[in-house]
Structure formats: C-alpha cells, structure tokens
Amino acid sequence: MIPSIDIAPLFHGAPAIRAAVDGAILRAAGETGFMTVTGLPGSALAPTTRRRLLAIFSLPEAQKRAMSRRSFVAGNANIYRGWFPLQDGHPTYKEGIDLGPDLVRPVRHDPGDPLTEPTPLPSEADLSGWRETAAAYYRNMEAAGAVLMRALARGLGLGETAFDSAFENGISTLRFIRYPVRDVAALDPALRIGDGYMLGAPHVDSGFVTLLAQDGVAGLEVEDRSGNWIGVPPTEGTLVVNFGKLLERWTGGRVRATRHRVVGSGAERFSIPFFYEPAVDAVIAPLGLGQSFASVTYGDHLWEATTKFIEQRGIAHLRKPRAAQ
Ligand SMILES: O=C(O)CCC(=O)C(=O)O
Numbered sequence: 001m002i003p004s005i006d007i008a009p010l011f012h013g014a015p016a017i018r019a020a021v022d023g024a025i026l027r028a029a030g031e032t033g034f035m036t037v038t039g040l041p042g043s044a045l046a047p048t049t050r051r052r053l054l055a056i057f058s059l060p061e062a063q064k065r066a067m068s069r070r071s072f073v074a075g076n077a078n079i080y081r082g083w084f085p086l087q088d089g090h091p092t093y094k095e096g097i098d099l100g101p102d103l104v105r106p107v108r109h110d111p112g113d114p115l116t117e118p119t120p121l122p123s124e125a126d127l128s129g130w131r132e133t134a135a136a137y138y139r140n141m142e143a144a145g146a147v148l149m150r151a152l153a154r155g156l157g158l159g160e161t162a163f164d165s166a167f168e169n170g171i172s173t174l175r176f177i178r179y180p181v182r183d184v185a186a187l188d189p190a191l192r193i194g195d196g197y198m199l200g201a202p203h204v205d206s207g208f209v210t211l212l213a214q215d216g217v218a219g220l221e222v223e224d225r226s227g228n229w230i231g232v233p234p235t236e237g238t239l240v241v242n243f244g245k246l247l248e249r250w251t252g253g254r255v256r257a258t259r260h261r262v263v264g265s266g267a268e269r270f271s272i273p274f275f276y277e278p279a280v281d282a283v284i285a286p287l288g289l290g291q292s293f294a295s296v297t298y299g300d301h302l303w304e305a306t307t308k309f310i311e312q313r314g315i316a317h318l319r320k321p322r323a324a325q
C-alpha cells in the first residue's frame, strides 16, 4: 500500500499536529519511498488548472519544434530546457517539455552552463494565459517542496531550516508529459507487460523530491521490496510524492529513492512531475546521518544523472563539471 497523508497542517497547523504529519512523512519516506498527499493550498490540483496546463500539447508541431532542444532540432539554441519529442524503439515512449525557474524569477544565464539556460516558452498569442497558469503552478509546487523538506528535516532531528539554503535559487524542473498509445502488435515483446505495455522504463529519480500530478489515467507503478509492481491510482486532489537518489544519499538512507515505471493500457496518458531541486552550485555534503559520502555540487550530480535518460541523451559533453572549471 502507498500511504496517503494530509499535509495541510504543514502549511498552517499547530506544532503538535505538524509533528504527527512529520512522523508520517518520514515513515513513508523510509519504508515505501512513495506517498500520496492531499491538503495542498490553492487550486494547483484542480482539474481546470490541469486542463489549462496540458493545453500545451495542442500546439502545432512547428511550435513544438521551435521549442525543441538542439539535440532534436539542429540550430535551436537550447540544450537542456524545452521540448523533447517522441522517440520510438525505446522502453520509454513520451514527449513533453521541461521548464525551469526563469518561469517565475530572473535567472542569470551562465553561457558555460546549460542548467541555467532560459526556457523556451509558447507565446502569449499562441496560448493565452498559459505562462501565468504555469508560473502559478511552479510557485505552488516550490512551496510544497519546501514544506516537505522542512518536515523531513524536523523528522530527522535536524534544524527545520537545515535544507533551506541549498534550495535558494533552486533550479527545479516543471515537466509536462504525454504518453501516446503504443501499437502493441508492432512492439518488441520484451516491452509488453500483461495486457499492457511499457511507457516509462523503470528508474529512480535522481534528485530530491518529486511532486507528480496524474491526470485520471492509471499507469504509474512502484516497485516494492519483494520486486512486485504496485499501481498508484490517479485520485483527484492528490499529488504523488517520491524521493530521489541524492536525497537518499544525503539522509544516509533514511529516505528511500524507490524504483518506479509507467505502464500503458490503451489510453493516452498525461502527467505533470515537478522535480524540486537545489541551486546549481549547492554543495551536498554529509549531514552526519548514516554512511558518509564525497560532497558533490548539485549541478555536477544532476548533469551526470540526467544525461543518461533518453530525453536528455547525447548532450553530456556540453557541460563541464564545476569542479573541473
Ligand atoms: O508519468 C508518470 O506517472 C511518472 C513520471 C516519472 O516517473 C518521471 O518523470 O520521473
């Protein structure tokens, strides 16, 4: 079972109630590494908000190409942010767009660092009101990520602001994903799963906290400790929360990065993950929890991890580790 937790008290609760929520989060983080949460303030999870956000997929192909990364459309400026098209013949079958913090605040672009590049966005004329809705959503998710990190800090017996400074000027990614229906008859049998088929290859997230909105179509599955795949049903008003590899390392294994995958069953599927991330130059150093490890700057860790995913393949050589500069 994936635990479900009402996190409303984290935003405005009395300390005693908040402490109970902190405990539930830390338990879920250490046991399953996945939970669903309710009680987010605002209208981020309202179906109307989601519909407005997902309207980006209705843009004409030419505009998706204009926003595409250089590895998919030669001559485009952007390397890391922007559109990634469908790629056939792989376990993962999706298209979408990655948006960065310049959606909500000015970001200094270091020309040597694609992680700081501007996000290509649809124009106001093409998708009226979209930027504003996406920016509000980004801010909401940043706020939710921050309260979850504070809850973890308290639960771990650290000062509640232990993680705050790393996340100042964070480079969180808001991603919109579309998984089309796959032609099962033409599919490599290795990618069939029961009556369904693979849409997202099994992986652990690389960073800290992922906040995922589903859109009514099931498909997300989480691997339990016995290797069974457990579905996480898309329930209205809930957000799926899971944790990444670097947070697992940072917390000495008290928080688990759990493997998950996406399985299709004949319906088009959309999802909206938000990857809550620290600053590009935040130093992730041991906190005295569990096993020690070599400190790393977040940007270096992210680049190493992200360029192995299919939607970011072929760009590894375009950023040098900060340590080597
Ligand atoms: O689409 C989903 O439900 C999960 C996506 C996911 O795991 C990811 O983007 O890391």
Ligand SMILES: [Fe+2]
Residues within 6 Å of the ligand: 203, 204, 205, 210, 260
């Ligand atoms: Fe994931």
